[in-house]
Amino acid sequence: MFTAIDLFSGFGGWTRGGKDAGLDVKWAANHWPAAVEWHTKNNPDTQHVCQDLHQADWSTVPKHDVMLASPCCQGHTKARGKAAGNPQHDNSRSTAWAPVQNAEVNRPEFAVIENVPEFMDWILYPAWADAMQRLGYALAPHIVDCADLGVPQHRVRLFMICSRSKAPLHLQLPQCQHVPARDILDFDAGTWSKIEKPGRAESTLLRVKKGRERFGERFIMPYYGSGSGLTGRSLNRPIGTITTLDRWALVRGDEMRMLSADEALAAQSFGPDTKRPDNHRLTMHMTGNAVPPLAGKRVIEALIAAA
Incomplete structure (x- = not known):
């Protein structure tokens, strides 16, 4: 059995x-x-550390075969933070150096870094990749829509x-059948409110109108942002990015409600x-x-198969 650690x-x-x-x-x-x-409640058999990984002492980390890491993505996303000169997002981007520091000290056989695809557009990505390569790692980027791996959600990630x-290790990832949103949503549960009520934003009402025209009386739609635009989204396809x-x-007839926490988890x-x-937010x-x-x-299974 391969051993692993999980950063971030x-x-x-x-x-x-x-x-x-x-x-x-x-x-x-x-x-x-x-x-x-x-994380501890769900994984009591894993050793946990609460720490800013900029300051980690990597020599105290258990030896491992696989390093899993998800450095902060907010500074790379299209929606916000890509431009340099934003101290908050520049600092979040710097979390990507923690896996490099661990790799230098512990030299695991494999590392799998998850982020948004824009990570490779980062101005310091060439330096990051060079650092990993100088430590002896070959890099193989895989850009994947998690829906293709059987997740009931369109979520494109690196x-x-x-x-x-x-040589770089290119994985043979499965191409799974997409799981529709209707499989994870319960239209008979939750607290619903009338769509037509004082204070409801005109943009929301327009989304509902357009959604009804395309999908009938039951569908999902973005309550804010541009995802799925003004048209809503069919229940027969995976939900958009959580x-x-x-x-x-x-939307159910003349009522609507927000996605529940349990539905988001699903x-x-x-x-x-x-x-x-218990706290929803x-x-x-x-x-x-x-x-x-x-x-x-799915990614780890493919890695083990290729190892």
């Missing part, structure tokens, strides 16, 4: 997926106490496969036995930041 472990998507694929995840680290608390091999905020609304492929906070934040466990499992 968050709510535990990488850890859950790695375990499901057969990894022994020995150690997990995150700077956010709430994330560490719930999985950078780093291997101590002469974010850290309440983004997706369900959209991310977390199992129904996943322990989570906190759950959505951690869920939206997570690696979908099923995507992690």
